[in-house]
Amino acid sequence: MFLKKRKLTYLPVYKAEHWFRHRGVWISVIWGKEENDHRYEVKEQLTLKIFTTNPGFVRILLQDAKRVYGPDDDDMVYICSPNSYNEYWQVSSSRRKRPLESIILEPEIKDVVLDDAKDFLENEKWYLDRGIPYRRGYLLYGVPGSGKTSLIHLLAGELNLHIYVIPLAKKGLDDSSLSNLMAELPKRCIALMKDIDAAFKGSGKCLGIAGSEEPEDDENDKNKDKDKVDPEPSSGEGCILFATTNRLAALDDALCRPGRMDVHVEFQNASKWQAKKLFGCFFPSTSKFLGDEDDKVAGAVPKHWQPKATSRFATVPLTDEEAEQYAEQFSEVIPERMFSIATLQGLLLSHKNKPWDAIEASKVWVKQQLEKHEASAKEEGQKGQKQKEEEQKKTEGKCKRDCHQR
Ligand SMILES: Nc1ncnc2c1ncn2[C@@H]1O[C@H](COP(=O)(O)OP(=O)(O)OP(=O)(O)O)[C@@H](O)[C@H]1O
Known part of the structure; x- marks a missing residue:
């Protein structure tokens, strides 16, 4: 056995x-x-x-x-990273491809990026005929946990490309080993630079593309060579470069210019529409979950449906209408663009068996979060007011001293 x-x-x-x-x-x-x-x-x-x-x-x-x-290549996305001595690329992990619907982004983001990347891969000749470097850069910026990395994994799956993670902050990765690694990138791949703001430290200035700023300390000095790396490498033809950041303002304009980053996409906290879709993923109607068209039409619960306490889905079967109603109720509870999808996902994960429990718990949770926000805003306001008063006092004191001296 x-x-x-x-x-x-x-x-x-x-x-x-x-x-x-x-x-x-x-x-x-x-x-x-x-x-x-x-x-x-x-x-x-x-x-x-x-x-x-x-x-x-x-x-x-x-x-x-x-x-x-x-492993079944068709089903997996491979993630590659440099070996410990930054000499060559190796597969560091693999993940099952994500279904298109599992990433909840407005079509103007998901479809546009996907179509743009497909168009790029299909038109090498167009670039070559016009002498335009054959590469495309995407800058995904915005709040943490909003789906930037997930979208990149989705694209890798849809386009059958491996992801090569360029660890700019990795110790020992100097200019020459990075150049070698870039030269070793396969013709069609996704190169990923995560949290590019941290790696480039506020700077086209350090890139050798917008003037040269002296490093402030020894640590910066060590990274000097690496900071000169241009995200528009001479190699990497045919490669799709993705850079992500939570702090767009920290990036130099030169780093983001077209040719380096051709497409800029903003990621925000969850809209009500996204909250509703996310809830639908956690609590699909029974017919959707089983994917049975007959059940969907009848809106009935199939006899062989045996709800399990351990199931990732509702312990009770839901008709299409019920699933829709619960999702709608959840989206009404969640304020527009206030919480990230990752945060909402965490919230739903702790109540993944009963949709009504999830909704009730969300009401309490949202109330608590709003109170916290209000309290910290008040505190900030008070701090600001105190600071203002102290500055005013100092100015008045200085004024009095000046008058007295005269
Ligand atoms: N739009 C989304 N659709 C589906 N799941 C999402 C979405 N956004 C975030 N998630 C979920 O939240 C988690 C974190 O998402 P992800 O790593 O893509 O966020 P990120 O924007 O890259 O965050 P960071 O900026 O912190 O790297 C993942 O488990 C992912 O499944």
């Missing part, structure tokens, strides 16, 4: 030669480790000797291996 559940795997003995036959061809395999200049990094190595006169056999073997053991 145990064996039935787990896939058997074979591991060759270290540095010993093993033989097996695949599709009638004898193959020897040795598992070893490659010595490396870096003491702490050892690359594993698998040496295969294939005894065949057919040069195409290697391709067949790789395809077979991928089919049996490899």
Whole structure:
């Protein structure tokens, strides 16, 4: 029973030669480790000797291996990052593709970015014919937790591209290793620079594109070379560059100019429309959840629907009308553009079984948040008033002293 559940795997003995036959061809395999200049990094190595006169056999073997053991490429988005010594790219993680509807953004954001990126990928010749560098930069800016990273993952899935994360703030990533890594980017890919404001520290000034500002301390000095990196690299042809930031104002205009960042997209806190859609994702109607057209038409609860206490969805079945009504009620509770989608997602996650509980809890939560906002605004106001009074006192004191001296 145990064996039935787990896939058997074979591991060759270290540095010993093993033989097996695949599709009638004898193959020897040795598992070893490659010595490396870096003491702490050892690359594993698998040496295969294939005894065949057919040069195409290697391709067949790789395809077979991928089919049996490899992940299903069509279903995954791969995220690559530099290895520990910033010498080459490696797959650091993979994620299942997100369905288009799971990202809740107004169509003028989601569709526009998606269509623009598709158009770019389909029109290499157009760029080449006109001598325009074949790359496209997108700057996604706005409040945290509003879907910037999620949109990039969605696009990677839709366009079948890997994501190469450029860790600008990573220790040891100097100008030359970064240039090498940029040169190693594949022709069609998404290059991602997250929180670009932190990496470029307020600056086209440090980019060598808008004058040169002296570094303030040693730490800046260490990063000097890296800060000169231009997000419009000479390499990276055919690559889609995404940069994200929560602080647009901290970025230099030169960094954001077309050619570097061609499309700017603002992300805001959740609108009522988004709140409603998000609620719909958590509490879909039974027919939507089961995807059964007949049920949808009948608006009835199918007999085989067995609500589970542990389900991510409602413990009770919902008709289309009920699901719509609950979602509408939730959106009425949530103030327009006040909370991020990530915050609302967290709120709903703690009440994911009963839609009415979620709505009631949201009412209480929103009230508390509004009171908190009001209290902190009042405090800020009082601080400001106090500061003003103190400044006024100081000015009056200075005035009196001046008059007395005269
Ligand atoms: N518009 C959205 N639609 C669906 N889910 C969202 C949306 N915005 C945020 N989320 C959810 O909130 C979480 C954080 O989202 P994400 O990382 O995309 O935000 P972000 O804008 O990139 O944040 P940051 O600026 O802090 O990096 C994720 O779990 C994501 O699923």
